[in-house]
Amino acid sequence: MDKAVLKYIKAGNEKGQIITEYAIIMVMCLLFILALMVLFYYLTEYGERLLDLVSIDYP
Numbered sequence: 716m717d718k719a720v721l722k723y724i725k726a727g728n729e730k731g732q733i734i735t736e737y738a739i740i741m742v743m744c745l746l747f748i749l750a751l752m753v754l755f756y757y758l759t760e761y762g763e764r765l766l767d768l769v770s771i772d773y774p
Contacts, residue, residue: 758765
């Protein structure tokens, strides 16, 4: 086969891999943001209670 044809075939395969990797990274970023949002919600909702549980009361 001609080198140009092999190069075109290789580029087509890499394009599919790049799209797949991009989609996986986007899903991971969205899950990370979702986890941060959940943590932020619970820390603001129960923040005072959590501080009371872990804080030390000095006389």
